[in-house]
Amino acid sequence: MIAWTIYVTFAGAIVLLVLPRVFARWLALVTAIAGFAIGVATFCQHDVDLAHFRTVVRVPWVPALGMNYHLALDGISLTLVLVTGIAAISAVLFSWDVTDRANEFFFWLLLVVGGSYGVFLSADLFLLFLFYELVIVPKYFLIAIFGSTNKEYGAMKLTLYSFFGGALVFLGIIAIYVTGGSLDLNQLAQFQFTPQLQSWAFPILFLGFAVLAGIWPLHTWAPTGHVAAPTAGSMLLAGIVMKLGAYGALRVAMNLFPQGFQMWRTTIAVLAVVGIVYAAAVALRQRDLKFVIGYSSVSHMGFVLLGFATANVFGVSGAVLQMFSHGVIGALLFAVAGRMIYRRTRTRELDALSGMNLSRALPFAAFTFVVASAASMGIPGFSGFAAEITILIGAWKSYPLAVWITGAGMVLVAAFTLRALKRSFFDVDLANTAAAPPEMEPITIPEKLGAGLLMFATLAVGLYPKLLLDRIQPAVEAMRFLK
Amino acid sequence: MVGLISALILIPLAGAIALYIGQPKNARTVALIFNALSAFYALLLWQKFDATAPGLQIAERHAWIPSIGAEYLVGVDGLSLLLVLLTSLVFPFAFCAQRLERGACALMLVMQAALYGTFTAQNFVLWFLFYEMSLIPAFLLIKMYGGENRDFAAVKFFIYTFFGSVAMLLAFLGIYFAKGTFDFATLAGLGKSGLLTGNLKWFAFAGIFLGLAVKVPLFPFHTWLPDAYQTAPTGVSMVLTGGLSKMGVYGFIRLLVPLFPNEIKIAGPWLLALVVCSIVFAPLAAWAQRDLKRMVAYLSINHLGYCLLGLFAITARSTSSLMDTHAALSGVFLQIFNHGITAAALFYFVGLLEQRRGLRGIDDFGGLMQRTPLLCGWMSVAMFSSLGLPGLNGFIGEFLIFKGSFAVAASVTAIAVLGLLFTAVTFMRAMQSLFGGPLVESCSGFSDLIRSEKLVILPVTLLMFAIGILPQFIFNIFNATVTHMARLFA
Numbered sequence: 016m017i018a019w020t021i022y023v024t025f026a027g028a029i030v031l032l033v034l035p036r037v038f039a040r041w042l043a044l045v046t047a048i049a050g051f052a053i054g055v056a057t058f059c060q061h062d063v064d065l066a067h068f069r070t071v072v073r074v075p076w077v078p079a080l081g082m083n084y085h086l087a088l089d090g091i092s093l094t095l096v097l098v099t100g101i102a103a104i105s106a107v108l109f110s111w112d113v114t115d116r117a118n119e120f121f122f123w124l125l126l127v128v129g130g131s132y133g134v135f136l137s138a139d140l141f142l143l144f145l146f147y148e149l150v151i152v153p154k155y156f157l158i159a160i161f162g163s164t165n166k167e168y169g170a171m172k173l174t175l176y177s178f179f180g181g182a183l184v185f186l187g188i189i190a191i192y193v194t195g196g197s198l199d200l201n202q203l204a205q206f207q208f209t210p211q212l213q214s215w216a217f218p219i220l221f222l223g224f225a226v227l228a229g230i231w232p233l234h235t236w237a238p239t240g241h242v243a244a245p246t247a248g249s250m251l252l253a254g255i256v257m258k259l260g261a262y263g264a265l266r267v268a269m270n271l272f273p274q275g276f277q278m279w280r281t282t283i284a285v286l287a288v289v290g291i292v293y294a295a296a297v298a299l300r301q302r303d304l305k306f307v308i309g310y311s312s313v314s315h316m317g318f319v320l321l322g323f324a325t326a327n328v329f330g331v332s333g334a335v336l337q338m339f340s341h342g343v344i345g346a347l348l349f350a351v352a353g354r355m356i357y358r359r360t361r362t363r364e365l366d367a368l369s370g371m372n373l374s375r376a377l378p379f380a381a382f383t384f385v386v387a388s389a390a391s392m393g394i395p396g397f398s399g400f401a402a403e404i405t406i407l408i409g410a411w412k413s414y415p416l417a418v419w420i421t422g423a424g425m426v427l428v429a430a431f432t433l434r435a436l437k438r439s440f441f442d443v444d445l446a447n448t449a450a451a452p453p454e455m456e457p458i459t460i461p462e463k464l465g466a467g468l469l470m471f472a473t474l475a476v477g478l479y480p481k482l483l484l485d486r487i488q489p490a491v492e493a494m495r496f497l498k
Numbered sequence: 499m500v501g502l503i504s505a506l507i508l509i510p511l512a513g514a515i516a517l518y519i520g521q522p523k524n525a526r527t528v529a530l531i532f533n534a535l536s537a538f539y540a541l542l543l544w545q546k547f548d549a550t551a552p553g554l555q556i557a558e559r560h561a562w563i564p565s566i567g568a569e570y571l572v573g574v575d576g577l578s579l580l581l582v583l584l585t586s587l588v589f590p591f592a593f594c595a596q597r598l599e600r601g602a603c604a605l606m607l608v609m610q611a612a613l614y615g616t617f618t619a620q621n622f623v624l625w626f627l628f629y630e631m632s633l634i635p636a637f638l639l640i641k642m643y644g645g646e647n648r649d650f651a652a653v654k655f656f657i658y659t660f661f662g663s664v665a666m667l668l669a670f671l672g673i674y675f676a677k678g679t680f681d682f683a684t685l686a687g688l689g690k691s692g693l694l695t696g697n698l699k700w701f702a703f704a705g706i707f708l709g710l711a712v713k714v715p716l717f718p719f720h721t722w723l724p725d726a727y728q729t730a731p732t733g734v735s736m737v738l739t740g741g742l743s744k745m746g747v748y749g750f751i752r753l754l755v756p757l758f759p760n761e762i763k764i765a766g767p768w769l770l771a772l773v774v775c776s777i778v779f780a781p782l783a784a785w786a787q788r789d790l791k792r793m794v795a796y797l798s799i800n801h802l803g804y805c806l807l808g809l810f811a812i813t814a815r816s817t818s819s820l821m822d823t824h825a826a827l828s829g830v831f832l833q834i835f836n837h838g839i840t841a842a843a844l845f846y847f848v849g850l851l852e853q854r855r856g857l858r859g860i861d862d863f864g865g866l867m868q869r870t871p872l873l874c875g876w877m878s879v880a881m882f883s884s885l886g887l888p889g890l891n892g893f894i895g896e897f898l899i900f901k902g903s904f905a906v907a908a909s910v911t912a913i914a915v916l917g918l919l920f921t922a923v924t925f926m927r928a929m930q931s932l933f934g935g936p937l938v939e940s941c942s943g944f945s946d947l948i949r950s951e952k953l954v955i956l957p958v959t960l961l962m963f964a965i966g967i968l969p970q971f972i973f974n975i976f977n978a979t980v981t982h983m984a985r986l987f988a
Binding site for chain 2: 076077078079080141144145147148149152159160167171174175178179182185186189190192193196
């Protein structure tokens, strides 16, 4: 049934093109909800085995070359399918005001979503790569056509980085196919690659995927891309696209090359820690609110990579949970900055915002941003805390030093988040307290619904992380690099 | 009774004569009618073709000049059929692209007949006749109907290819004097045990290699190509890249590799080095171009480089397994076909832009997305197909080639992947400066695709998607041939 997430989304995208413009956003919303509903329905079924990457669909595709249309599902995939659904619905809700070429906009948006579902469910390397690359193109158009600030530069940079990563991944896939003789991920997971091959194929594949996850020092596309993208575009970038890279690194690179992973994991840990601290430090100095959030995304994704590097159940499960958590929180932060604030004030400069008395003008936005900031800082009760603490517990076993440094990094995260929060909403000039807040269009219902959905998700998982961890952990334990 | 293949060769010739004698007002329509007829015959050939049999089919054999062993022998196997189909596809596409004069139409039809002949002839004398027959119309088309700089480009093109042809002819004369036959199948049978002895074999090898390398073209014999493609009219550029360049690759597969299996193993590393230069430098050169047509021309060199990469990788090493050889050869065949469609489509789009603007420099356009979204969208599809995006036709062929060549020459393949990246960069830059940015003043009067243009581009684009998503129907054409050849090579 889960396979229908892909079909429904692509079908919705195609129907969008032929329908009149008035229906565009409604159809996009219905499609996104349908995809998410399918994910939730699968989540609620108890007879689904989520501990193994179980085949859902398997149809011969190009039999001569061993390519199959092969989809499979385990706890990790399901978690990411869910966050894709949530991000998709909220992205559509926060794009409710898009009227210029709306059909096209929602078409590209649904293509990104459908392609992402495809990546998370593919059990055939060829298919996975197809979906993976399929996401890049609509992303480019979404940013290059509908973006703001310096959009062409941002879109181009992002696409070139993606292609660079894609070329590395392509090389790695060829190496796997040639030596393993198959494209089936489950078969390949049984195959014993020689340590010599693993030692060079692993870094190529891992790096190729990690480019999209924003690994330091190849992260620079992320802040510019996020800033240039339209609100829904940044939400999808932060919420889903960066997860594609992390997911590929886990599912393909680490799972197929366990020995190569062991050889390189310390390097990954170092890069991850540098990324967490560096991005947080840079975020502290940004003037543009979206840049602050863009760098915070890099910092948060650093936690995912650190979790991977620990190579134990806690660390990796935490990393998957962090993917979910950051997907939700990142989307929420971008929604506030891009839609709630920027659409009304036409500026994202912290200096300009600080004089606007926004907390009075837009109380709901202020509330949402407080919640999002708290979640982003890792306050207990929100999903960020649950994920990061699990990662740090895992890291403690492997790299105690990394935990100390990351701990310091988390202080920086709190610092830049609080700074952004204060400057944007609560930096009231004392002389002006009595002055009436500027007139602004009130927060609309779709915005409230979208923000509500995201806040609910981060709270639900934060308060009861077992909900997802119970499904993630068995799937992680089944992975080869732990044995 | 004229056989199917002979009819296929004669139809365009008849068309050319009809144009010459009849002097019709609307030459293009007449040419298209003859094209429809030849396409019908090509489909008939496909329908009659038994895809499960590896050898030569639907052959026609007549004595011609028995004293020198020349006979009229035409027939098709999977590879020939594929190229016949491609020719039948590219020519109507090219005729639709541009309203050519009567003389140009006639020359194009002669070239079409020559291509059909080249791809089906199985005897060297006949093959060479057709091979040369394509050269003259190509020269005349560039020389008479080309744009700026056409004299220089035409002469350069002629000298390069003629030089290559002479070298090839000499090589074949040498082979004939040693073995006394011109028949491809017989020669290929002798190839295994060594066709010639001593220095002669290297001279023969070098001669044939040179002739084909110029035609493809392979680095460093490529310099005629950008000039020729740039100056030729759109339709002619499409045919040059979609049809003529395939003759070189076809020759490599049909002649050089079967005739000199041992020599190619020794020369293999050097050949691979040349191929990698083609693949990596051509997109870099394309990146530096300001003229769109020249850019597409350089990328064409890169794409044909992949074909030769697959071919040389599997033949240069004796260790290659049957499976890898099979994959690489399938990839090469598919890439030949793909490149024919995609490169022709790219030239078509550049032609559309040129028609509207009168210029085709990359800086002459900007912000087209706002003015002509459809044109930009369809052109992007062709570009993405060319840079090998999964889901479109280019990817499958490249994937198979890389898979096959990686097994035997991993480091070479790894370097060649750089070519993919550079191609992507080149196209992205082109897309950005053409489609993005503010709308340039001189482009504000552009019209979007009109219906006739849509009708031309729609089937081609659908074909790109069809091959990218369900390539099996193309594989079916040449699967048996590939299996047969793979056994021969491995």
